[in-house]
Amino acid sequence: MTLHSQLPIFTGMEHSSKGLGIVIRSERCKEADRLLTLFSPDSGLVRIISYGARKSVRAIKAPLYTEGTFSLERIGQSELWTIRDIDVISTHEGILSDLGRSMPASLFSELVITGRSADAALYSAYCRALDLLEDHEPESVAIAFIVVFLSLSGFIGDWESCPVCGMPYGDGEVLGFSSAEGVPVCHRCDTMASSLILPPNARRYVQRIQEVGLEDAMLLSVSPMQRHRIFRYFLRMLRLSYPGRLRSIESGIWDIFGEDDES
Numbered sequence: 001m002t003l004h005s006q007l008p009i010f011t012g013m014e015h016s017s018k019g020l021g022i023v024i025r026s027e028r029c030k031e032a033d034r035l036l037t038l039f040s041p042d043s044g045l046v047r048i049i050s051y052g053a054r055k056s057v058r059a060i061k062a063p064l065y066t067e068g069t070f071s072l073e074r075i076g077q078s079e080l081w082t083i084r085d086i087d088v089i090s091t092h093e094g095i096l097s098d099l100g101r102s103m104p105a106s107l108f109s110e111l112v113i114t115g116r117s118a119d120a121a122l123y124s125a126y127c128r129a130l131d132l133l134e135d136h137e138p139e140s141v142a143i144a145f146i147v148v149f150l151s152l153s154g155f156i157g158d159w160e161s162c163p164v165c166g167m168p169y170g171d172g173e174v175l176g177f178s179s180a181e182g183v184p185v186c187h188r189c190d191t192m193a194s195s196l197i198l199p200p201n202a203r204r205y206v207q208r209i210q211e212v213g214l215e216d217a218m219l220l221s222v223s224p225m226q227r228h229r230i231f232r233y234f235l236r237m238l239r240l241s242y243p244g245r246l247r248s249i250e251s252g253i254w255d256i257f258g259e260d261d262e263s
């Protein structure tokens with residue numbers, strides 16, 4: 001299992017602490033115990049051991065994607081916590097039972113864990129994206145969350161000019177990709193011989209999402225085929241931006257290199 005050294009601890013250095021959070025990863029660690037990663041808007045990522053029933057009669061279960069106010073208790077002097085109580089806001093249970101929704105959700109979690117800043121703005125985007133996943137088309141939600149995530153991470157810019165050379169994109173310009181920088185770039189800075197491109201209409205759709213935000217992005221009009229192409233573009237892009245770190249993409253569940261389906 002992967003432990004992330006940059007994980008901060010829950011607010012307050014005391015033996016107990018209480019705050020808002022959402023379970024973004026749940027891994028088995030010993031027979032019945034689970035290692036949870038809690039995303040807190042105030043404290044970032046917090047590691048929690050959820051003991052199986054055999055160890056504690058009052059074991060509190062916190063399934064993946066449970067959002068609520070968590071009362072935590074520190075385990076000895078460690079940076080690990082255990083759950084004393086949860087005041088549940090949402091369980092997002094519609095996500096876990098549906099692979100088409102749970103896969104994007106697990107990608108969102110990996111992006112949060114891999115990304116630079118697990119802060120309050122990203123917390124809000126993550127929780128709202130899970131809410132949207134419960135009753136919107138999963139690819140639309142995934143595209144919108146990825147666009148917001150890239151915007152918050154700050155290394156893509158505004159999709160108006162090339163983040164490498166600074167040149168404004170032309171109206172009809174097809175964006176390429178810089179494998180060295182891990183970002184979409186102008187055609188002059190493309191290092192991938194046009195093998196990962198974003199056409200102008202797709203770029204305008206992405207820009208609109210960035211302008212209107214997650215919820216209103218669900219109202220933007222886009223054909224299912226165009227949406228699917230952009231979705232696949234982002235999966236291929238993220239795989240290059242975060243090499244080897246996004247298991248949900250590496251797992252091969254999504255067909256990201258196949259030919260476009262013809263309508």
Ligand SMILES: [Zn+2]
Nearest residue numbers: 162165186189
């Ligand atoms: Zn450039």
